[in-house]
Amino acid sequence: MVAVSKDAQASHPLAERAGVVQPFRVMELSKRAFAYEAQGHTVVHFQLGEPDFSTCEPVVAAGQAALAGGLTKYTNADGVQPLREAIANYYCTTLGQQVAPDNILVTAGASGALTLLMAALFDPGHELLMADPGYPCNSAFAHLVNAVPRLLPASSEHEYQLTGEQVQAAWTEHTRGVLLASPANPTGGMLSATALAGVCDAVHANNGVVLLDEIYSGLVFDERPDGYSCGWEVDRDAFLVNSFSKFFGMTGWRLGWVVTPDWAREPLERFAQNLFISPSTPAQYAAIEAFSPAAMAEHERRRDVFRERRDLLVGGLSQLGFDIPFVPGGGFFLYVDVSHTGMDAETFCWRLVDEYKVAVTPGTDFGVVGAAQHVRFAFTTSSEQIEVGLERIRTALSDWGIGAT
Ligand SMILES: Cc1ncc(COP(=O)(O)O)c(C=O)c1O
Numbered sequence: 001m002v003a004v005s006k007d008a009q010a011s012h013p014l015a016e017r018a019g020v021v022q023p024f025r026v027m028e029l030s031k032r033a034f035a036y037e038a039q040g041h042t043v044v045h046f047q048l049g050e051p052d053f054s055t056c057e058p059v060v061a062a063g064q065a066a067l068a069g070g071l072t073k074y075t076n077a078d079g080v081q082p083l084r085e086a087i088a089n090y091y092c093t094t095l096g097q098q099v100a101p102d103n104i105l106v107t108a109g110a111s112g113a114l115t116l117l118m119a120a121l122f123d124p125g126h127e128l129l130m131a132d133p134g135y136p137c138n139s140a141f142a143h144l145v146n147a148v149p150r151l152l153p154a155s156s157e158h159e160y161q162l163t164g165e166q167v168q169a170a171w172t173e174h175t176r177g178v179l180l181a182s183p184a185n186p187t188g189g190m191l192s193a194t195a196l197a198g199v200c201d202a203v204h205a206n207n208g209v210v211l212l213d214e215i216y217s218g219l220v221f222d223e224r225p226d227g228y229s230c231g232w233e234v235d236r237d238a239f240l241v242n243s244f245s246k247f248f249g250m251t252g253w254r255l256g257w258v259v260t261p262d263w264a265r266e267p268l269e270r271f272a273q274n275l276f277i278s279p280s281t282p283a284q285y286a287a288i289e290a291f292s293p294a295a296m297a298e299h300e301r302r303r304d305v306f307r308e309r310r311d312l313l314v315g316g317l318s319q320l321g322f323d324i325p326f327v328p329g330g331g332f333f334l335y336v337d338v339s340h341t342g343m344d345a346e347t348f349c350w351r352l353v354d355e356y357k358v359a360v361t362p363g364t365d366f367g368v369v370g371a372a373q374h375v376r377f378a379f380t381t382s383s384e385q386i387e388v389g390l391e392r393i394r395t396a397l398s399d400w401g402i403g404a405t
Pocket residue numbers: 049108109110111112135181184185213215242243244245251255256
């Protein structure tokens with residue numbers, strides 16, 4: 001992605017937001033990492049935000065059957081009924097939440113769902129509160145409708161999640177809503193049911209909207225006594241965003257969904273009709289199979305693999321002296337403090353990739369507060385590669401004269 005320069009904006013009819021939306025810093029670093037690989041180096045990739053597993057076989061077969069059977073035309077804008085039923089059933093049986101097929105709109109990934117929500121709920125100038133650090137594209141969704149993303153500093157003490165008090169204190173007459181994610185990117189931080197209820201109460205007291213991104217909720221590893229990502233159990237008025245990308249391993253199929261309260265369903269569907277016509281048809285028929293017992297068994301096996309990798313990486317990095325303030329209960333990221341290296345995050349990441357062929361994402365891609373001293377490790381690579389990566393980092397720290405604290 002190339003940033004639009006001020007000059008280009010001045011001399012070409014580009015929208016102002018074209019200059020505001022930021023490129024990912026990690027793209028340049030990732031490009032360099034793949035270039036090293038092309039030169040014959042082995043590179044350890046901790047920078048990639050998608051599962052290394054490809055889509056599981058039953059789902060691929062269902063997609064192929066859909067294509068072979070001519071299921072290649074538009075569908076309803078909100079998705080095909082059997083898929084909406086399968087998603088609703090997933091909430092009722094697996095997640096323990098009463099969601100009806102009519103409350104579900106199938107979308108082009110969580111990204112499509114967030115686009116629809118911004119279009120239907122936010123006017124120009126409306127503020128959307130979100131946590132810093134957080135998923136960087138969220139600001140772009142707000143900019144698309146000339147809403148204003150407002151990042152509030154989130155602390156490790158609260159697993160980098162916003163609190164109800166913080167939301168209440170930050171609310172202004174321009175604020176329309178809050179965007180939460182649990183587990184979150186880049187931290188894996190989660191909201192307990194109590195913490196979520198606190199934020200929802202603050203939002204509703206101000207007549208606002210709660211958008212809850214649960215894209216990593218299938219990848220929650222540990223039972224927690226205080227509950228986790230429990231969307232509609234806590235707040236029937238929240239908009240739940242989810243996706244086939246992560247737990248279901250279908251990033252490239254571009255399919256997700258939103259669970260909407262009744263009052264917003266019709267406008268969301270109208271925007272879906274106008275903006276997208278329909279979600280990808282073969283992807284929808286493939287996704288129905290993602291809930292089959294065979295596919296679910298594979299997805300759950302993969303979740304166990306992610307848990308093992310998390311434990312390996314947390315153990316290894318802690319031994320090397322990195323500060324990991326909490327062990328994330330879900331997702332596939334670790335947000336790690338690198339201040340003991342004496343380098344800022346970008347210097348650390350570039351030196352690590354250039355000198356030791358280990359690619360990690362600088363925190364500056366995810367926010368402002370504390371970002372320059374944090375990096376994101378994604379454990380979307382095998383345990384063997386994680387071991388190799390840890391060994392290289394050990395060597396790097398030793399060569400750089402940095403001891404474990
Ligand atoms: C927190 C979060 N939300 C949304 C998305 C978008 O996912 P997709 O559009 O592939 O469903 C991502 C992708 O990495 C993410 O990390």
